[in-house]
Amino acid sequence: MKLQTLAAACLSLVFGTATLAQSPVKIGIEGAFPPWNALDSQGKLSGLDVDLITDLCKRAALECELVPGPWSGMIPGLNAGKYDAVMTMGINDERRKVIDFTIPYAAGNGTFLVPAGSPLAALPMKGEALNLNDKALADPVMAEIGEKLDGLSVGVVGSTSQERLIAAYFGDHAQVRTYESGKMRDLDLLSGRIDAGFDSGVYAAATYGTDGSGELVMAGPYVRGAMLATNVAIGLRKGEDALREKFDAAIRQAAEDGTIRRVSTQWSRLDLTPPTDQ
Amino acid sequence: MDVAFLWQALLTLLPGVPLTLLLASLSVLLGFLIAAPVAAMRLWGPRWLRVLGSGYVFAFRSTPLLVQIFLIYYGLGQLESVRHSFLWPVLREPFWCAIIALSLNTGAYGSEILRGGFLSVPHGQIEAARAAGMAGWTTFRRVTFPLAIRQALPGYGNELVLMVKSTSLASIITLLEITGLAARLISETYRVIEVFVVAGLIYLALNFVLTTCVALMDRRLTAHLRPVNTPSMPGDPA
Amino acid sequence: MQYPDFLALFGFGPQGWGAALLRGAGVTVLLALCGYALGTMLGGLAAWAKLSGRPVARAIASTYTTVLRGIPDLLVIYLFYFGGSQALTWLMGQLGRQGFVDLPGFVAGALAIGIVSGAQHTEVYRGAFRAVSTGEIEAGRAVGMSRTTLARRIVLPLVLRHALPGMGNVWQLTLKESALVSVTGVVELLRTAQIGSGSTGRPFDFFLAAALLYLGIASVSGVVFHRAEARTQRGQRR
DSSP: OHHHHHHHHHHHHHHHHHHTTSSSEEEEEOSEETTTEEEOTTSOEESHHHHHHHHHHHHTTOOEEEEEOOGGGHHHHHHHTSOSEEEEEEOOHHHHTTOEEOSOSEEOOEEEEEETTOGGGGOSSTTOEEETTOHHHHHHHHHHHHHHTTTOEEEEETTSHHHHHHHHHHTTTSEEEEESSHHHHHHHHHHTSSSEEEEEHHHHHHHHOSSSOSSEEEEEEEEESTTOOOEEEEEEOTTOHHHHHHHHHHHHHHHHTTHHHHHHHHHHSSOOOOOSOO | OOHHHHHHHHHHHGGGHHHHHHHHHHHHHHHHHHHHHHHHHHHHSOHHHHHHHHHHHHHHHHSOHHHHHHIIIIIHHHOHHHHTSTTHHHHTSHHHHHHHHHHHHHHHHHHHHHHHHHHTSOHHHHHHHHHTTOOHHHHIIIIIHHHHHHHHHHHHHHHHHHHHHHGGGGGGGTOOSHHHHHHHHHHHHOOHHHHHHHHHHHHHHHHHHHHHHHHHHHHHHTGGGSOOOOOOOTTSOO | OOOOOHHHHHSSSTTOOHHHHHHHHHHHHHHHHHHHHHHHHHHHHHHHHHHTOOHHHHHHHHHHHHHHHHSOHHHHHHHHHHHHHHHHHHHHHHTTOOSOOOOOHHHHHHHHHHHHHHHHHHHHHHHHHHHSOHHHHHHHHHHTOOHHHHIIIIIHHHHHHHHHHHHHHHHHHHHHHGGGGGGGTOOSHHHHHHHHHHHHSOHHHHHHHHHHHHHHHHHHHHHHHHHHHHHHTTTOOO
């Protein structure tokens, strides 16, 4: 008897939740990528993304529901209807083939992360901006970095443009190790299993500080361009133009009245307002 | 049905098969080397060894393999004492952490299978060996052990299939076996269902081959249990 | 760096993860229960199909058990998580409902676990049914019981007695499979431990705590099944 009631309850859970799917806009957020987003011990989401999307949804007069999930499932989930929009989605050409983007709501960069005291802390162009599309300047620097990484291992998060970059530029020299999230990669970096990590500069700055006094320090240049998806926007399914325009308008307003500057400075100590030439 | 993509996916995932098979077979082998003494400990050892053996089996059969993998890989990596020890060069590599976790896991299950095998040896055989004058160790080596192994074979064959399936968890600690390669392919192409279906088919094929081999071996070793085909005369009952 | 001491880390205060871990354990048990319930139903259906002798039903049931015992559980969970929504959307589309229908992670996980445990249950029920001695069924018929009465008062209770140990085993397996659902983001026990270890940088503490909680749940389940087995074995000579 008890088994039957339990089974009935489970089946109604399936169809109940299925039919509920109508009204709110489901926003996919990873929950493991500070300062953009994080999950605390109470299971609550917090971070730059959370504050910003709450503000944007209010501006766009949309009812939004935040749904945490694994990063590797964001784009597949978007296309399958699990999410109607996903946060922290960097813009690049590869992704443009499968999804649409709003205008960027933040501008970031990529950087290497190494244990304090590692010889790799002396990678060239420390702390300087490097645009990979400027091939004359960038190619020799990347070649030099490639030599320094020869035979070593670099940890990246799966399904990210950082993963694609390291594989493309250094896949022949270094061993690329793919992790589920930045935190798990950092655990291995701290224990010495891998020699370096490559991730968002915003993540690195917020988690380990910019003065080089943390357990992990940033090394090498702040990289942008090529396939790196450093302009961060909201990802949407292809063809969702109405939703995109609502979000675009909201983002423009938030950039103009300084909301993005306020929220990003509060969470990452950096002003991440995107360039307004979109 | 994008056959071209499915074919491409197959070619991308097949290189993961050697690592999958290596992880599975090495773990089963090491697991057997753990299981045999543990089974013996639990059957014939002094009390403290029996408790130790039972505790090990209970711990590894009652916790998920993924938790064991995380504990050995990330957990041990946190401890300073481990990082500075002579074990670190081994524990540093995800391959060995996976082998250790898988071996300890299959060792626990294997010891149960072997225990059943040892217990199933007919007492008459052991008495006969003693009557023939064999000492304890010789009896074990020539009578108990071979009979137990033959009894345990179907169970162990099943264990090997389960191990092949369990190796897919190694992808979560960055190893590029079949599932790891599948995850990487998906992150490049975003085509989840097709890639995982191809991966599933590869595992099915592997397990089919394994099950067939185990069944063949079982047939050869239990030939004496099957009825002998004698030609029958007309009028004989069927 | 100042590490918070053990009590603060796992206690129930604002910084403590004790409540979160227990909540995760609750989700784990609920997930396993839903999957197990589905599994008993699917297993019963498939066992009936296999035992019925009808070739088509047998073939379908055999394919089901073979496929699910040959692919890694991780892949089944991934396929349900990503494919479930697509399948449901298509299904609803056929029934006239437009737009996307989502299958939440918990439901997808429970379904996946249910389908896998269903295959395991099939074998348990099949073996249990075979173990019921034909003498009992003949006696029931001789007394004049109808088919339904026979099933209700003789066959089912006897099948249950023989199946219970196997069902207990499948429950333990289901409990461990629930840990794999963590890859879809459902915040059960293992995921909570992962979040905690990422947040505090102390994977050993968290994964050990998770392992101990799994051990606890497994022990309690073991006792429950033991009691149930003892009840069904009343009057049996052991």
